[in-house]
Amino acid sequence: MKKFNIMVAKPYFDKQSNTNKTKWVRIGSAVEMAGNDGQMKTFGDIDAVPIGTWWDGSIQLFEADQQQQNQPNSQQQKNGYNQPQQHGYQQQR
Numbered sequence: 001m002k003k004f005n006i007m008v009a010k011p012y013f014d015k016q017s018n019t020n021k022t023k024w025v026r027i028g029s030a031v032e033m034a035g036n037d038g039q040m041k042t043f044g045d046i047d048a049v050p051i052g053t054w055w056d057g058s059i060q061l062f063e064a065d066q067q068q069q070n071q072p073n074s075q076q077q078k079n080g081y082n083q084p085q086q087h088g089y090q091q092q093r
Helices: 068-071 072-080
Strands: 003-013 018-035 040-046 060-063
Touching: 018 068
Parallel strands: none
Antiparallel strands: 003 018, 003 060, 018 040
16 A cells, blocks of 8 residues: 655745745645555545645645654644644644
8 A cells, every 4th residue: 555645836935045946735645555346546635725826726646755654743844734633633732
């Protein structure tokens, strides 16, 4: 079974270096696994929908590395957004 992060690219302008950059924002997760018929299928959950004129509606799937699979909250801290926890419970702080 493969796990993926569903990501969107948010462009921003870096004032220090005067360049356009991209910040990847995680909006959900997906898994690829064998279905009842034995064929590989991909299933996903969207946790957040970006709003704003910067989002063109496109998403990308990036395979989650082993470290992120073991620590599901690591992406939350990296992107600066407070993403809801899966299974409807909040992490204790």
